[in-house]
Amino acid sequence: MRRPLIAGNWKMNLGHADALRLADGLFAGIDVPPDRDCAIFPPFTSLQAISEKLRSSPIRVGAQNCYPEPDGAFTGEISCSMLKAAGASMVIIGHSERRHVLGESDAMVSRKVKAALAHRLKPIVCIGETLAERDAGRTSDVVITQLRRGLDGLTADAMRDVILAYEPVWAIGTGKTATPAQAQEVHASLRAELGALFGKPLAEDTLILYGGSVKPSNVDGLMAMPDVDGALVGGASLDESEFHRIIWFEAPEG
Numbered sequence: 001m002r003r004p005l006i007a008g009n010w011k012m013n014l015g016h017a018d019a020l021r022l023a024d025g026l027f028a029g030i031d032v033p034p035d036r037d038c039a040i041f042p043p044f045t046s047l048q049a050i051s052e053k054l055r056s057s058p059i060r061v062g063a064q065n066c067y068p069e070p071d072g073a074f075t076g077e078i079s080c081s082m083l084k085a086a087g088a089s090m091v092i093i094g095h096s097e098r099r100h101v102l103g104e105s106d107a108m109v110s111r112k113v114k115a116a117l118a119h120r121l122k123p124i125v126c127i128g129e130t131l132a133e134r135d136a137g138r139t140s141d142v143v144i145t146q147l148r149r150g151l152d153g154l155t156a157d158a159m160r161d162v163i164l165a166y167e168p169v170w171a172i173g174t175g176k177t178a179t180p181a182q183a184q185e186v187h188a189s190l191r192a193e194l195g196a197l198f199g200k201p202l203a204e205d206t207l208i209l210y211g212g213s214v215k216p217s218n219v220d221g222l223m224a225m226p227d228v229d230g231a232l233v234g235g236a237s238l239d240e241s242e243f244h245r246i247i248w249f250e251a252p253e254g
């Protein structure tokens with residue numbers, strides 16, 4: 001049984017005062033239905049304060065990135081143990097902005113996933129194709145290759161703590177969402193690949209989130225798909241009432 005997760009990726013938005021204001025609003029105003037989970041991913045500079053604020057709330061707090069080494073001369077980077085100490089319980093890895101703007105490779109994604117798991121941080125591993133790749137009919141190839149490389153060397157047991165997020169690059173921040181059918185098609189192929197790599201029981205238990213312009217207006221249709229287990233929400237997670245409505249997506253019947 002997969003428990004849906006709605007995750008809010010704040011990206012590089014909100015100065016500390018605004019971040020605290022939004023966290024206060026979520027703490028005071030957001031109730032999370034008992035059949036699902038919710039997490040937010042503020043910028044590093046607000047992580048500790050927000051995780052303290054939300055300690056007694058059902059909303060979990062995670063980081064947007066990590067570095068795989070435990071410590072040392074890696075100027076500007078943050079280790080998994082630092083994130084843990086700041087109160088994070090999850091970490092987003094391999095977001096398309098990191099892959100495309102900062103040149104993050106599948107090999108680096110794989111190192112980060114292993115480091116996160118070693119520190120008991122749940123990784124949300126992001127994969128997705130560009131518009132050119134989709135137009136060339138390469139969606140499946142691209143996402144399956146990213147999945148295989150990003151999860152390289154993991155055991156089925158380690159995989160129990162891994163969450164996947166399918167985020168088509170052309171849908172992120174553009175207002176163009178994948179249709180529920182497009183999302184379902186990719187999610188089903190990812191689950192089949194997980195089954196081939198790690199066995200069917202693991203594949204059936206793994207959460208696969210959809211991300212890319214998820215809004216109150218489209219979340220119900222996406223969440224009605226059998227292989228869509230939640231959402232990674234960017235822009236709409238910065239608006240308390242939109243995020244609240246997304247958390248309260250209408251659960252499919254049955």
Ligand code: PGA
Nearest residue numbers: 172173212213233234235
């Ligand atoms: P968006 O971002 O909802 O603003 O498209 C999603 C994401 O990048 O995680």
